[in-house]
Amino acid sequence: MPVDPDAVSAAALSCPEVAGLSGGLVGEVATYLPGRSVAGVRITDDEVEIHIVARWCANLPEVADAVRRAVKPVTGGLRVSVYVEDIEVPDEPGQSDVLAEQGAGSGARP
Amino acid sequence: MSQQRSASADVQPAGGSALVTEQGRTSIADSVVLKIAGVASREVNGVHAMGSGGARAFGAIRDKMPGSGGQSPSQGVTVEVGERQAAIDIDLVVEYGVSIPDVSQAVRRNVIQRVERMTGLEVTEVNLSVDDVYLGGDDEEEEPEPARVQ
Numbered sequence: 341m342p343v344d345p346d347a348v349s350a351a352a353l354s355c356p357e358v359a360g361l362s363g364g365l366v367g368e369v370a371t372y373l374p375g376r377s378v379a380g381v382r383i384t385d386d387e388v389e390i391h392i393v394a395r396w397c398a399n400l401p402e403v404a405d406a407v408r409r410a411v412k413p414v415t416g417g418l419r420v421s422v423y424v425e426d427i428e429v430p431d432e433p434g435q436s437d438v439l440a441e442q443g444a445g446s447g448a449r450p
Numbered sequence: 451m452s453q454q455r456s457a458s459a460d461v462q463p464a465g466g467s468a469l470v471t472e473q474g475r476t477s478i479a480d481s482v483v484l485k486i487a488g489v490a491s492r493e494v495n496g497v498h499a500m501g502s503g504g505a506r507a508f509g510a511i512r513d514k515m516p517g518s519g520g521q522s523p524s525q526g527v528t529v530e531v532g533e534r535q536a537a538i539d540i541d542l543v544v545e546y547g548v549s550i551p552d553v554s555q556a557v558r559r560n561v562i563q564r565v566e567r568m569t570g571l572e573v574t575e576v577n578l579s580v581d582d583v584y585l586g587g588d589d590e591e592e593e594p595e596p597a598r599v600q
Contacts, residue, residue, distance in 0.1 A: 387474070394482070401468035401570035404476035420474040424569075427482045429489055429523045 343388060345371035345378040347414040352381075352390050355410050357403040362391040362425035388415045391423040396430045468570040469534060478569045480531050484524035487538050487576075490564035491527070494556045496548035498584035500526030502541045536571040543582040554578045 352358055361380025363369050369391045370377040382389040390411065394403050404422035411420055469476045491497055499506060500521075509525050512518050526541040538561060544553055558576045565573050 398568065399570065400478060400482070400568055401476055404469075405471075408473055421477065422474065423477045423479065424482050425479045427485050429485050 342416050343383050343418065344414060345373070345381045345383060348381050348383075348388060348390065348411050349378050351411040351414055352392060352407050355403070355406045357395050357397045357406060359393045359395045359428050362393050362423075364391065364425070383418075387419045387421055389421050389423060391425050393426045393428065394424050395428050400424050400427075475533075476570075477533070478531060478536075478571060480529055481524065483529045483531050483536050483538070483565060483569060483571070484527050486565050486568055487527045487529065487540065487561050488523040488525065490561045491540055491542060491557050492523075494553060494560055496545050496553040497542055497557060498545045499543040500541065501543075502526065502579075502581050505541070506543070531571065534572060535574050536565060536569070537575050537577075538565070538573060539577045539579070541579050541581050543584050544580055546583050546585050550580055554580065 349361060352361060363379035367377075367379060369382055369389070370379045371381050371383055380391040382391075388411070390407060392403075392407060394400060397403060404424065407422050408420045469478070488500060491500060501509060505525055509521055513521060528539045530537045540557065540561070542557070544550055557578060561576050562573045565571060
């Protein structure tokens with residue numbers, strides 16, 4: 341297999357704005373391997389799908405771009421589609437102001 | 451349908467080009483927009499609760515259950531999300547004494563701003579339905595009953 345799903349998963353998780361990968365409702369979004377599966381990563385002939393849960397941060401398109409940049413070395417030039425499946429809501433409603441004021445790219449939680 | 455948009459004349463539409471790129475598509479799930487719109491509505495002063503009667507009653511029961519994690523941030527919000535645009539409907543309860551037109555304008559502005567800035571989706575409309583007025587004191591802050599035995 342030209343694209344290693346574990347490498348894609350690790351690269352996506354290395355982005356600070358990504359809280360986790362999402363396997364969909366029942367874990368159906370995955371790369372199926374002998375004996376196990378890699379949740380949230382689906383690889384087809386011409387595309388790599390990454391399904392993420394984002395942290396509460398300023399700008400989701402920028403998060404998607406960051407994921408795309410992070411996985412670029414391991415996706416072998418395939419198109420990368422990023423699906424933001426869910427977002428982590430801050431506990432205190434006021435907290436969102438603080439996070440939203442921060443510049444994009446520094447939206448990681450303290 | 452488009453007159454609702456007028457409230458947001460000061461918000462720059464983010465456009466959809468950030469989401470559909472040559473390197474691949476970015477797709478935002480409904481639940482993401484639901485949560486952002488829910489949190490953004492609650493941030494506005496004068497909004498007491500979210501949801502129509504049934505949703506609030508069910509939410510009150512769920513809140514009492516251990517481990518439920520409190521009120522769902524998306525209660526009272528329904529959305530339709532496309533590739534580049536989103537439409538949002540919100541049910542809410544306002545506090546007694548506020549100006550409902552002013553509060554709804556503020557909610558609409560805040561929801562549009564938050565959703566457009568955070569997701570890059572263009573918000574085509576925000577429909578608000580004010581389901582009730584909170585008069586205060588009739589529920590929630592119940593005094594616990596004094597213990598019968600010392």
